[in-house]
Amino acid sequence: MRTFLAVAKKSLQRVWLGLRQWSGDAAYERYLECATRNGAANTLSESDFYVEQLNRRYSRPNRCC
Amino acid sequence: MKPLLKSLAWIAVALLGAGALASIAFHRGEPINATWFVVAALCCYAVAYRFYSSFIAAKLLALDNTRATPAERHDDGRDFVPTNKWVLFGHHFAAIAGPGPLIGPTLAAQFGYLPGTLWLIAGAALGGCVQDFVILFCSIRRDGKTLGQMVREEVSERGGLIAQLAVLAIMVILLASVALIVVNALKSSPWATFTLAMTVPIAMLLGIYLRYLRPGRVLEASVIGVALVLFVVIAGQWVADSPSWAKVFTLSGVTLAFAIIAYGFAASALPVWLLLAPRDYLSAFIKAGAIFSLAAGILLVRPQVLMPPLTRFVDGTGPVFAGKVFPFCFITIACGAVSGFHSLIASGTTPKMIQREFHARFIGYGAMLLESFVGVMAMVAACAMPPGVYFAINSPSSIVGASPEAATQTISSWGYPVTAERMSQLAHSVGELTLFNRAGGAPSLAVGMAQIFSSTIGGDRLLSIWYHFAIMFEALFILTVLDAGTRVGRFMVQELAGRVWKPIGRMNWMPGILLSSGLIVALWGYFLYQGVVDPLGGINSLWPLFGIANQLLASVALVLATTIMMKMGRMKWIWVTLLPMAWLLIVTITASYQKIFSPVPRIGFLANANVLAAQIAAGNIPAAKIADTHRLIFNQRLDAAVTFVLASMILILLVEALGQWYAILSGRKNAVLQETPYVASQWVEGD
Numbered sequence: 001m002r003t004f005l006a007v008a009k010k011s012l013q014r015v016w017l018g019l020r021q022w023s024g025d026a027a028y029e030r031y032l033e034c035a036t037r038n039g040a041a042n043t044l045s046e047s048d049f050y051v052e053q054l055n056r057r058y059s060r061p062n063r064c065c
Numbered sequence: 066m067k068p069l070l071k072s073l074a075w076i077a078v079a080l081l082g083a084g085a086l087a088s089i090a091f092h093r094g095e096p097i098n099a100t101w102f103v104v105a106a107l108c109c110y111a112v113a114y115r116f117y118s119s120f121i122a123a124k125l126l127a128l129d130n131t132r133a134t135p136a137e138r139h140d141d142g143r144d145f146v147p148t149n150k151w152v153l154f155g156h157h158f159a160a161i162a163g164p165g166p167l168i169g170p171t172l173a174a175q176f177g178y179l180p181g182t183l184w185l186i187a188g189a190a191l192g193g194c195v196q197d198f199v200i201l202f203c204s205i206r207r208d209g210k211t212l213g214q215m216v217r218e219e220v221s222e223r224g225g226l227i228a229q230l231a232v233l234a235i236m237v238i239l240l241a242s243v244a245l246i247v248v249n250a251l252k253s254s255p256w257a258t259f260t261l262a263m264t265v266p267i268a269m270l271l272g273i274y275l276r277y278l279r280p281g282r283v284l285e286a287s288v289i290g291v292a293l294v295l296f297v298v299i300a301g302q303w304v305a306d307s308p309s310w311a312k313v314f315t316l317s318g319v320t321l322a323f324a325i326i327a328y329g330f331a332a333s334a335l336p337v338w339l340l341l342a343p344r345d346y347l348s349a350f351i352k353a354g355a356i357f358s359l360a361a362g363i364l365l366v367r368p369q370v371l372m373p374p375l376t377r378f379v380d381g382t383g384p385v386f387a388g389k390v391f392p393f394c395f396i397t398i399a400c401g402a403v404s405g406f407h408s409l410i411a412s413g414t415t416p417k418m419i420q421r422e423f424h425a426r427f428i429g430y431g432a433m434l435l436e437s438f439v440g441v442m443a444m445v446a447a448c449a450m451p452p453g454v455y456f457a458i459n460s461p462s463s464i465v466g467a468s469p470e471a472a473t474q475t476i477s478s479w480g481y482p483v484t485a486e487r488m489s490q491l492a493h494s495v496g497e498l499t500l501f502n503r504a505g506g507a508p509s510l511a512v513g514m515a516q517i518f519s520s521t522i523g524g525d526r527l528l529s530i531w532y533h534f535a536i537m538f539e540a541l542f543i544l545t546v547l548d549a550g551t552r553v554g555r556f557m558v559q560e561l562a563g564r565v566w567k568p569i570g571r572m573n574w575m576p577g578i579l580l581s582s583g584l585i586v587a588l589w590g591y592f593l594y595q596g597v598v599d600p601l602g603g604i605n606s607l608w609p610l611f612g613i614a615n616q617l618l619a620s621v622a623l624v625l626a627t628t629i630m631m632k633m634g635r636m637k638w639i640w641v642t643l644l645p646m647a648w649l650l651i652v653t654i655t656a657s658y659q660k661i662f663s664p665v666p667r668i669g670f671l672a673n674a675n676v677l678a679a680q681i682a683a684g685n686i687p688a689a690k691i692a693d694t695h696r697l698i699f700n701q702r703l704d705a706a707v708t709f710v711l712a713s714m715i716l717i718l719l720v721e722a723l724g725q726w727y728a729i730l731s732g733r734k735n736a737v738l739q740e741t742p743y744v745a746s747q748w749v750e751g752d
Contacts, residue, residue: 034142047280
């Protein structure tokens, strides 16, 4: 039973993480992780990152017919 | 033992698929159950994915998992982000799945269920999925370069320019076509108009929330947004029931067209975080929910398909749009089978996020199979309603007659019985004043979806709610395509115009933004207006133009794919991209020729213009309508010119490519690939 609950919890966590990544909810966290890994000196604030990301995404075809 | 069992299982899947396909192909007389469609589609997809896509991956593309992808090499947390393959599949599918796979099959149902269903399944497995997969692979091997850049580098400079112009052309015609569908869905419907109008302030509210209150918290904002949207779907009924408010939201086609043009301009010129992005979030969640609900509904309800396999309209005399089953079925259903627009997505964001080359098969080929399945479900939803009802909703009054009695009499005389009482009862039960003359596919799809949903939850009591939910869902994500497309079109106009006059090319110069937004909106707005005032319903001229433009782009993508495969020395397997390319060229050129030169006025733009001119010359047009008729003549000639330009672009590109191929094959030119050099992946298998 304990194993089943642990597996179920892990699966739900993975689904939740996937949903956050798909929706863009986790984008800023990933950006910070990447910046830390690359040793970037300056990072954008959450609000600035959000606007910058949207401007980039909607300047090229990203929705089909 | 295991391989033998596996082989037996795959043989069983193939036999089941073949049996189901044979059932829907040879079934005559009695209605057929929709389960056969689902089984046929799923088995064909399974076999195509397991065998054909793995053959392409191994033999044609030789995918290499030891090679670092652009996401690994440039990982910057912004553009280049290594992403889990399931998450990226979701991203890619959300990007490629628009209104096309729902609307195209609904319109093509006028030929009967068979041609469209076969084209959806075979076209996707052998054409659309191949295009998406190969272009995705090519872009991965070139640091995520766009289709236009790759055509310029691998085919020719001129080819690159053609690709750029083709994208702009398809954008303009696509936006006009989808806007026309929204106009026809909202015309004289206060409930639907109110619901959709309310999504604008809801999106702006979410925009402010996401920008200033909780930056980037997309999930929680979307939950709030979806709840508000569902509330306004229900509130729409109160508006429709209130005589004073119903009057405010009962709008004519022309008024709606101008409202949508104004909306497109605002969405293009306003900051992206305020309107466009939050609407896109709302749309993505509602789209995913509605598509999966439709699939579940069809599986639960297993409706009978009442439309015959082939109707009398395969001869080209159909009321929904004119033209024979060949070539018009194949350009009417573009998205869902083969869509050139997908190549822009496959060479846009997706290649920059892919973790491993092997994932390209699942994402490129697999996501397109899922889109094809959406198309098959739309076909089932359209064909599950009685054919007489389908034709009554989708036929323009100029063909079937203006009054309900005349329309039902004409449609019944075709062998598809329907009565004015039946239509009135149906309109009443879905909360509409009338369902006649609602060309465009959206209302009939909404009726089909509402019937399936209400058979699962709520029964007839909730039919009107489900109908307006379906209309809202279609209109919401059509508007998302419209505003995102207008904005991208604005960037293209700025880029092209910036070559002539530099200031307009500056992306942060407000007069440039307003001017270019105005120009792109005026371009598609003109075609939209033309469609709204067209007595044949607009769809008859605009949707084929859209199909031709979209398949032109698919031809561009497949020409590029074939050229690259030739340069890679894969001559033995070149037919994989060459055959779908040849088929699309035949279809597109035949359709273009017929749309320009057919002597049948409903098909040929020039013939229609000549008939109208002759009517003016013979004095058959009342004086008050002469100016309108002159405008119609101009529009028909303009459509002929646009079709001619599109077809010419295909032919020029083909000549360019043939020259390249001849030079490579004859050894006059070295086959130089513009791939980025090999870099070994640092990730271990299973990362």
